[in-house]
Amino acid sequence: MHFAPTSQRKIMPMSDLKNDRFIRALLREPVDMTPVWMMRQAGRYLPEYRETRSKAGDFLSLCKNTELACEVTLQPLERFELDAAILFSDILTIPDAMGLGLYFEAGEGPRFRKTVRTEADVAELQVVDTAKDLSYVTDAVSEIRRALSGRVPLIGFSGSPWTLATYMVEGGSSKDFRHVKAMLYREPEVLHQLLDVLADSVIDYLNAQIRAGAQVVQLFDSWGGSLSDAAFPEFSLRYMRKIVDGLIREHDGRKVPVIVFTKGGGLWLPELADCGADALGLDWTMNLGTARQLVGARVALQGNMDPSVLYGRPDQIRTEVDRILRAYGHGPGHVFNLGHGIHQYVEPESARVLVDAVHELSLQYHTAG
């Protein structure tokens, strides 16, 4: 065990990490201030990102170019005092590796050339072999770890099985999830088969990321909130639990925390808190103090500012940061984040105001040291 019991040590960086605030918070250990990162922090709101991306061509080429993926991953860290880096990639790499042909049309979101609609379509799918089919992702992880040189931890990630299934069955983004829900209600056993192949693939994929150097992993259950209260445990939560159970939880002598983020899952927080994850992501619809009461000591919480707050003036952003920190209250177990990816129209300076405000205003809530 790399971790000494909390009582025996001061808050010192782990041997190979200059800043381990993020990992400590995920494990509900004392920190000096609340760590912060932003979903989609390497993204279109940064002019330097737009420049690198124009060099790469389209979005997917950028994901598949190890050097450039590493470059954009580090860009936000050059600007802001972020406490974590997140692998630059897409949640749809797994279905792409399964042969569905992912592509992006300008302003249209992701699309697949091939959809998965029938029992025969599902039967054709094979569990992804990350080493063979997704080495560009693990290469990027290793490269980013080298470039980070222990500055902050690196987050690896994957889409949840349900979320991946929505794109695979619909053939892209959807408003009403017509085809995948028709499958859910009409041929639930076919959907279960699809989710099972996906869960096994995600386990292989995330474990490969962990072996390559990802120090934390996050499951994005972006569309879990579209399910009914009866369908969520059966078609999303169940497979996330299977994944969490199958993950490498300790690597290089250190725990690898797992974050599960079901957008729109506030009503199911008590069930989510028992899925085996170390932390749960929260969107902005739930009060963070209420959430903390509900989950108790079972998990840390990550969130939960509406990304639109970043359209406000600096004083307005600080007020909202303060409100969220106050809602969580004293003690460990909180990672500050947005409740969804940062919008492309936000001014980079507003992100700086956010990051600095979290650190400054959270000091009062942490007394360890």
Next chain:
Amino acid sequence: MHFAPTSQRKIMPMSDLKNDRFIRALLREPVDMTPVWMMRQAGRYLPEYRETRSKAGDFLSLCKNTELACEVTLQPLERFELDAAILFSDILTIPDAMGLGLYFEAGEGPRFRKTVRTEADVAELQVVDTAKDLSYVTDAVSEIRRALSGRVPLIGFSGSPWTLATYMVEGGSSKDFRHVKAMLYREPEVLHQLLDVLADSVIDYLNAQIRAGAQVVQLFDSWGGSLSDAAFPEFSLRYMRKIVDGLIREHDGRKVPVIVFTKGGGLWLPELADCGADALGLDWTMNLGTARQLVGARVALQGNMDPSVLYGRPDQIRTEVDRILRAYGHGPGHVFNLGHGIHQYVEPESARVLVDAVHELSLQYHTAG
């Protein structure tokens, strides 16, 4: 008072209503079986609707044609044993009457020719005078009441101020509510001014519908769920409460129940239950039994089946109806509905299965008579 105390009467239709199950359920009075209607029950899934609409031209022309609006309102009642009719109209009639120029592009959803983005834009808006600017709506209400001839109650409706504001500021539908949320976080006082004009307009509009014959009214807060837990009470709930306070609650000697439906508002149910409404609409993300426990005797509940269940086979639809009825349990106060509008690709026969299953399977939960 038209209503005698429950203990003094058998469940008999109101003098002028052959079927008052829906109104009784909203007022938490005993019923023989659970009433059911479907949001968007007069819609594209019905071939006869598509035929009438093709006669009218576009969607808005259909709303503005009294005779045809009446015709489509009654179409689903000719097919199914529904317990309520709902005025055929659109939630965006108020901003259209304010001069924003509503139009619909094929497959694109609603659009406005003019947007409301600045303080000056908001200052130009005037409270709508329904009698002058929206008489086509009240004409339709009167006409439908005549045509219904007391068969079932007629529901009038409006969008909530926040929901109307999202369309007015964005200029149409939106995924991220970029402009309206920028207004919320950057110029909240401007948004409050807009919401205030809208609330006054909705009061005038719904009261005019009630005077014209609407026996129940529903507020559609379709985008309330996009707000943060801190913003919802201030920018949506507050104005819905103002509206409920301003409505005619008794007309023609009978109570006029008010339903408030915040899609994605499950987390705020306790606050919503105190807004003065008689009933709350629920989408499919919340267990109906949990919801009932939370609201207690304060309000009735309407919902909450995922419309996608209607892609299932008859036995699968019945199973889901049964699950929802069981979740609510015994006693009055439940109106069965979908958690959102019925999808255009649903087979009409599946809607019949739903309606009949609700009536048949709910008998065991009602012992009054």
